[in-house]
Amino acid sequence: MPSIEFVIERTIAAPVDRVFARLVDIDRYGEWMPAKGTILRGTRQTSPGVVGLGTTFVDETKLGQTPGDVVEFEAPTAVVFHWWESSKKGKVKAEGWPGYQLSATADDRTLVRHSAKLNLYGAYRLAAPIFRRMALRERTTVMDGLKASFETDPARPGKP
Template identity: 60%
Template sequence: MAPIEFEIERTVRAPIDQVFARLVDIEGYNAWMAGSGTMLRRTRQTSPGAPAVGTTFVDETSQGKIPGEVTELEPPHTIVFHWWSTSRSGRPKFEGWPGYHLQPADDGATVVRHHARLVPYGMWRLATPILRRMARKERTTTMDALTASFERGAAAA
């Protein structure tokens, strides 16, 4: 079966630099995604320094701990993450590449195109139709939380 791929687009009412800063701040996800309904419970950066290509992190999710790394970073337009999940024996179960591509809009807002790619392995490939629905829901919830995080900030100002 082919990988699961799709795109979601949102317009965020904030300048591109602010949106990019929020997406690249790995531990900042704990604030804006908290209580949003995603699988993410907590995330933490596991390598030192400012986020760059090769920066590592661990997501604590409702499905367990999932390691990952930044694979592409072109400020303030692109960030792509890569994460993977393995069985206890070390066999790959899934790999994912969530990426964000940002473009400034005329009104000072930012268009965020979120490209998601998920590859299931082994017996998990049989669940591709279900995984597609789950992945789309998860990524849509993430994009909605990102958008809402700026709306909350504007309402508080």
Template identity: 55%
Template sequence: MGVIEFQLTRTIPAGIDDVFARLADIEGYNEWMPGAGSMLRGTTLTSPGAPALGTTYLDDTSFGPTPGEITEFEPPHTLVYHWWNRTKAGRLTVEGWPAYQLEATPDGTTLVRHHAEVRTYGLYRLATPFLRRIAKKERTATLAALAASFEPRRRADG
């Protein structure tokens, strides 16, 4: 097994409840992620109800469909996703855990500590260095898009 693990930190210009809600809103990613330098093309909720522990989803990525679920859900501080890819025979090839720890700051912004872990299996272990670069780029793009999603939009008419 190959392991990729790193942490990124970013201050988001919004309150902790709003940041948590945006990160937990799986289908909301369709509004602020695609086109932000991400491999995510879209995401679909595959279980009923509001996001919670066990909520499932399917990401449409440039690498193909990727299922996932919420494995930790403690509003407004902790949110962890788990995604995976399998061969047609059902063998696990790659899986990841994007995790978010949120902390309210005195100035009303939110400090986001984003921990990423990816594991590769079988022949996919050979791709671990390549996947490390992709994972860092993807996770950095996610935090940048999250921050940008809270910035005031400039009106086209000035």
């Protein structure tokens, strides 16, 4: 089973607790997620309560619905999501673990280290190079969208 892994880092002009809060506010991804460059069309939380370990969600993508859950949650420094795509017979074809590790830096900034892991199964393994390019583009778009959302955030004093 091919495993695709990579890390993307961005420094975001906001305190770590605000960045973490935005990352775990599943139902509001559409407010900051770019419309172009991503297959994501929307995300909704499917379990009740505040987001935490075990919270479930569904991603609405160009390719259909993808269920997932939160598999690591350490506020305000780490969150890891897990999603999977299954065949109609229930066999997993692909699964991913997008994770975020946050650390405070100078001047109320946050270093976000986004690690992504993607496992492919069955015929999907043959397309591993294509999936790698797609995943890297997708995750870079997400990180750039997250960063941009704070650059234009009216709740941030002194910024547009």
